[in-house]
Structures are given as C-alpha cells and as structure tokens.
C-alpha cells in the first residue's frame with residue numbers, strides 16, 4: 263500500500279512526501295538536542311559568543327521552536343513570537359562573513375554529531391548554509 267502523502271501546506275515534505283523532516287529525525291526531542299549542542303559550541307566561541315545574551319536559555323528555546331516549526335512540527339514558535347522575520351530580528355547584531363562562518367561551523371558540527379542520516383543532514387546543512395548567508399548585515 264502506498265502511504266497517503268501528507269502534503270500539508272506550509273510543511274516541507276520529506277522522503278517522497280510521506281512525512282516531514284521533523285518526523286523523520288525524531289521530532290521535538292531531536293531539535294532540542296541539536297540546538298543544545300549548537301549553543302554549547304557557541305558558548306565557547308570568542309567570535310560570536312559576545313553577540314548573544316549572557317543567559318542562553320531563551321536563545322535555546324527560540325531557536326529550537328523555530329527549527330521545529332520550520333521542518334514541519336508544531337507552530338509554537340509563531341504562536342509565541344509571530345512571523346519569524348529572521349533577517350530583521352538579526353539586524354541589531356553585527357553579522358559579517360566571519361560571524362556567519364563561525365555560526366555555520368557550529369551548526370554543521372552539531373548536525374553531524376546528532377547522527378541523523380546523510381539525507382536529512384544534507385537537507386539541513388544546505389538550509390543552514392543558505393539562511394545564514396541571508397543574515398549577513400555587515401561588510
């Protein structure tokens with residue numbers, strides 16, 4: 263039997279449209295782990311750590327909720343924060359290519375360390391490579 267494709271509007275499909283990437287990688291727990299690892303890496307990085315607030319609790323929460331929503335999970339992020347407008351939300355922080363590369367290095371490392379299959383890893387890392395370029399707001 264061919265599973266009924268769940269092509270819900272606004273939810274990106276994965277694995278031929280049968281499920282979302284959110285479901286394929288293990289749901290909320292997966293993204294919370296990924297984001298925790300990412301911020302642990304950021305926490306020790308002298309290049310971008312100073313851009314973040316001293317307490318990273320809220321940053322962890324918002325980034326996890328954003329990625330959960332982006333990859334097809336519950337829309338709690340937008341219920342709490344409204345439209346993501348990520349480029350606008352990053353404007354207060356000076357982000358050049360050096361900061362972007364540091365951010366991406368930590369996120370890519372966290373994706374690989376999370377042990378997801380190579381197809382999901384590639385899809386996520388492509389997204390992070392592109393979206394992080396869009397946050398650059400300085401020479």
Ligand code: HEM
Pocket residue numbers: 310313314315320321322324325328343348351352355357361362365366390393394395397398
């Ligand atoms: C390019 C390098 C980047 C740097 C240096 C950076 C840095 C920051 C900083 C300083 C904040 C504010 C503190 C906070 O609320 O955590 C922030 C917020 C956030 N960032 Fe980034 N960021 C980058 C790229 C990205 C990318 C590519 C994404 C998503 C794919 C992302 C997702 C978020 C989210 C969801 C928030 C919270 C927004 C909100 O207030 O609701 N960031 N980021």
